[in-house]
Amino acid sequence: MSDKPHLGREHGQHLYREMLRIRRFEAKCAELYQAQKIRGFLHLYDGEEAVAVGTMQALEGRDAVVATYRDHGQALARGLPMGALMAEMFGKVEGCSRGRGGSMHFFDRARRFFGGNAIVGGGLPLAIGVAMADKQLRPGAVTACFFGEGAVGEGAFHESMNLAELWDLPVLFVCENNLYAMGVPLEIAEAETDIFRKAAAYRTPAEKVDGMNPIAVEAAARKAVESIRAGNGPYFLECRTYRYRAHSMFDPQLYRTRKEIELWKERDPIPRMQKWLVENHMVSADELHKIDAAVETEIARAVAFAEEGGWEAVEALECFVLMDEVPE
Amino acid sequence: MNDKSSQSVTNRMTYREACKQAIREALIADPRTFLMGEDVGLYGGCYAVSKGLLEEFGPKRIRDTPLAEAAFVGAGIGAAMGGLRPIVEIMTCNFSLLALDQIMNNAATIPHMSGGQFAVPLVIRMATGGGRQLAAQHSHSLEGWFAHIPGLKVLAPGTIEDARYMLKPALADPNPVLIFEHIVLYNAEGELDPDVTGVDIAKAKIRRFGRDVSILTYGNSLQKSIAAAAALAPAGIEAEVVDLRVLRPLDTATIFDSVARTRRCIIVDEGWKSGSISAEIAARLSEDLFFELDAPIRRICSREVPIPYAAHMEEAALPRTAEIVEDARNLVKPR
Numbered sequence: 001m002s003d004k005p006h007l008g009r010e011h012g013q014h015l016y017r018e019m020l021r022i023r024r025f026e027a028k029c030a031e032l033y034q035a036q037k038i039r040g041f042l043h044l045y046d047g048e049e050a051v052a053v054g055t056m057q058a059l060e061g062r063d064a065v066v067a068t069y070r071d072h073g074q075a076l077a078r079g080l081p082m083g084a085l086m087a088e089m090f091g092k093v094e095g096c097s098r099g100r101g102g103s104m105h106f107f108d109r110a111r112r113f114f115g116g117n118a119i120v121g122g123g124l125p126l127a128i129g130v131a132m133a134d135k136q137l138r139p140g141a142v143t144a145c146f147f148g149e150g151a152v153g154e155g156a157f158h159e160s161m162n163l164a165e166l167w168d169l170p171v172l173f174v175c176e177n178n179l180y181a182m183g184v185p186l187e188i189a190e191a192e193t194d195i196f197r198k199a200a201a202y203r204t205p206a207e208k209v210d211g212m213n214p215i216a217v218e219a220a221a222r223k224a225v226e227s228i229r230a231g232n233g234p235y236f237l238e239c240r241t242y243r244y245r246a247h248s249m250f251d252p253q254l255y256r257t258r259k260e261i262e263l264w265k266e267r268d269p270i271p272r273m274q275k276w277l278v279e280n281h282m283v284s285a286d287e288l289h290k291i292d293a294a295v296e297t298e299i300a301r302a303v304a305f306a307e308e309g310g311w312e313a314v315e316a317l318e319c320f321v322l323m324d325e326v327p328e
Numbered sequence: 329m330n331d332k333s334s335q336s337v338t339n340r341m342t343y344r345e346a347c348k349q350a351i352r353e354a355l356i357a358d359p360r361t362f363l364m365g366e367d368v369g370l371y372g373g374c375y376a377v378s379k380g381l382l383e384e385f386g387p388k389r390i391r392d393t394p395l396a397e398a399a400f401v402g403a404g405i406g407a408a409m410g411g412l413r414p415i416v417e418i419m420t421c422n423f424s425l426l427a428l429d430q431i432m433n434n435a436a437t438i439p440h441m442s443g444g445q446f447a448v449p450l451v452i453r454m455a456t457g458g459g460r461q462l463a464a465q466h467s468h469s470l471e472g473w474f475a476h477i478p479g480l481k482v483l484a485p486g487t488i489e490d491a492r493y494m495l496k497p498a499l500a501d502p503n504p505v506l507i508f509e510h511i512v513l514y515n516a517e518g519e520l521d522p523d524v525t526g527v528d529i530a531k532a533k534i535r536r537f538g539r540d541v542s543i544l545t546y547g548n549s550l551q552k553s554i555a556a557a558a559a560l561a562p563a564g565i566e567a568e569v570v571d572l573r574v575l576r577p578l579d580t581a582t583i584f585d586s587v588a589r590t591r592r593c594i595i596v597d598e599g600w601k602s603g604s605i606s607a608e609i610a611a612r613l614s615e616d617l618f619f620e621l622d623a624p625i626r627r628i629c630s631r632e633v634p635i636p637y638a639a640h641m642e643e644a645a646l647p648r649t650a651e652i653v654e655d656a657r658n659l660v661k662p663r
Contacts, residue, residue, distance in 0.1 A: 100441050101442065107446065124402070125398055125401070125403050133407045133409075136360075136412065160403075322481070326502045
C-alpha cells in the first residue's frame with residue numbers, strides 16, 4: 001500500500017476498522033445462518049471490503065447510495081447501524097426495513113441509502129432518477145451506484161450509462177468486478193473483459209482501480225466525486241476485487257479452484273492494511289487490540305439487539321403496499 | 329406562457345386535448361413535475377398528446393428520451409423517490425414490457441420492501457388497446473396484467489372528463505399510478521361539463537343507470553357498452569353501464585351495489601379472457617354476491633389471438649357492440 005503515502009494515523013486506522021467491521025460482521029452472519037437465525041438468501045462481502053469502505057470515504061451525508069443484493073458492506077460503510085441490519089436479517093420489526101426486506105434489501109432513508117436491489121442491474125436506472133432529482137433539488141449531491149460486473153451484461157446498464165452522460169448527471173458508477181456473476185466467469189460472459197473500457201462508448205471518464213486496496217479506491221473515488229461535484233457529469237470506477245466466500249450460502253463453488261481463492265487471499269486488504277499501519281508506526285499493538293475489541297463489542301450488541309427485537313404484527317402485513325403519504 | 333398556449337373558450341375537446349390540458353396544468357402547478365418519454369418533445373408525442381408543450385416548457389420539463397424503456401421508467405422511479413413528481417410516458421403499453429422489471433420489481437415493491445421509508449409518487453401514462461389495424465405488437469391491452477400487481481394503482485380513462493381530470497389526483501397520490509389511454513379514444517370528441525373540476529380516482533362511475541343488467545367495463549369498451557345500452561333501450565331492456573375506470577384497487581362497492589340491484593351482469597374487457605381483469609371481477613362476484621345473481625355472469629373479451637392486422641379479422645377479435653346487445657337480450661329475456 002505504497003501509492004498514497006500521505007495518510008494520517010487516524011484515517012488509516014479508520015479504514016482498517018471499517019473493513020474489519022464488515023469482515024467480522026459477515027463471519028457472524030455466516031454463523032447465524034448455520035444456526036438458522038438468518039434465513040433466505042445471504043450474500044457475503046468478504047474480500048470486497050476495500051471497495052465499499054474506500055468509496056464511502058469520498059461521500060457526504062447529502063449524497064445518495066444505490067446498493068446491490070450483496071449490500072452488507074455497502075450499508076455498514078455508509079453508516080447504517082449494525083443492529084438495524086442484524087435485526088433486519090432476523091426478520092424483526094426493528095430491522096432497517098422492518099423485516100420486509102432481509103439481507104438483500106437494506107434501506108435507510110435518513111442516510112439516503114436507496115436500497116439493496118436484488119435484480120442484477122435493476123438499481124442502475126433508479127440511480128439515474130435519484131441523480132436527476134438531486135440535480136434539481138440538491139445541487140452538488142452525488143449518487144453512488146454500486147453494481148457487479150455481471151450487471152454490465154444487462155441492457156439496463158447500457159441504457160443507464162447513456163442517460164447519465166447524455167443528461168450530465170451526478171452519478172458515480174462503482175463496478176465491483178469480482179470476476180464471477182454467480183458462477184459465470186467474466187471471460188465467458190463478456191467480449192470486453194476490461195469493464196471500464198465500456199464507459200468510453202458513453203464518453204464517461206473511467207478508471208480501473210485495485211479493489212483490494214482501500215486507499216487506492218478512496219483516492220479514485222475522491223477524484224471522481226470531485227469531478228462530479230464540479231459539474232462534469234458522471235464518472236465510472238471499475239474496482240477489481242474478489243469474493244472469498246461462495247456466491248450465496250447454497251453455492252458449492254464448482255466454477256473456481258481453491259488455489260485461485262488462496263491467491264486472492266494473499267492480497268487480502270485487511271491483513272495488508274494492518275501490516276502497513278504497523279510498519280509505518282501508525283498503530284500500536286494496544287490500539288489494534290482496542291479496535292478488535294470494539295468491533296467484537298459492536299457485533300455482540302447488534303446480535304443482542306436483533307435477538308431482543310420484536311416481530312411486526314401480522315395485522316400490519318399490508319402496511320406500506322400502498323402509501324398514505326410521501327415520507328419527508 | 330406564449331400565444332400557442334392560449335385556449336379556446338369552448339369546452340368541447342378531444343380526448344387527446346384533454347390529456348394535454350391535464351399535463352399542461354400539472355406542469356404549471358408544480359415545478360417538480362416533468363414529462364419524460366420517447367418522442368414527447370420535438371415530435372409532439374406519438375399520439376400528439378404533448379404537441380406544443382416543448383415550446384412552452386422547454387427541454388428540461390418535456391424531456392425526449394432515447395429508446396430505453398427500462399432506464400427512463402426506472403429513472404422516473406428514482407426521481408420520484410428523490411423528491412420529484414415525474415410523468416413518464418411509455419409510447420404504448422406494448423413497450424411497457426421492456427420496463428416491466430422496473431415497474432414490478434422497483435416501483436411496486438420498494439415502498440413495502442423498505443418498510444415504508446420510500447414512496448414512489450410517479451405517474452406512468454401509456455397508450456393501450458387495439459382497433460386501428462396496428463397488428464399484434466401494437467394492439468395489446470395489458471392494463472389487466474398490471475392490475476395484478478400489489479403496490480400499483482391502475483386507471484383507465486374511458487371518457488374525455490376522466491382524460492382531463494385523472495392526472496391531477498394521480499400525481500397527488502403517493503403511489504405509482506399507471507394511466508392507460510385507449511388509442512381509439514384519442515380522436516373522440518365531447519363536451520366537458522363546466523361544473524366538474526375533478527374526478528375521484530378511487531371510485532368507479534355509473535355512466536348510465538338501468539334496472540335490468542349491469543354492464544361492467546372500462547376504456548374503449550365503455551363506449552361500445554354505452555352504444556349497446558342505447559340499442560337495448562327501445563326493446564325495453566334498461567342496461568346499467570358501470571365504468572370501472574380504476575382497475576386497481578377495484579371499487580368493489582360500486583360494482584357490487586350495481587349488480588345487487590340488477591342481479592345480472594356482463595363484463596366487457598378488451599383483454600384476453602384467460603387471467604383477465606374480467607376474470608377477477610367475475611370471481612369476486614361469485615365469492616361475494618353469488619346469491620344475489622339471477623343469471624350466470626357473462627364475459628365479453630378479446631378473442632384469444634394476437635390481434636391481427638386485417639380490418640375484418642381485427643374487428644372479429646375485439647369486443648363488439650352487437651355481442652353486448654345479444655348477450656344482454658339473452659340474459660334479460662331468457663328463452
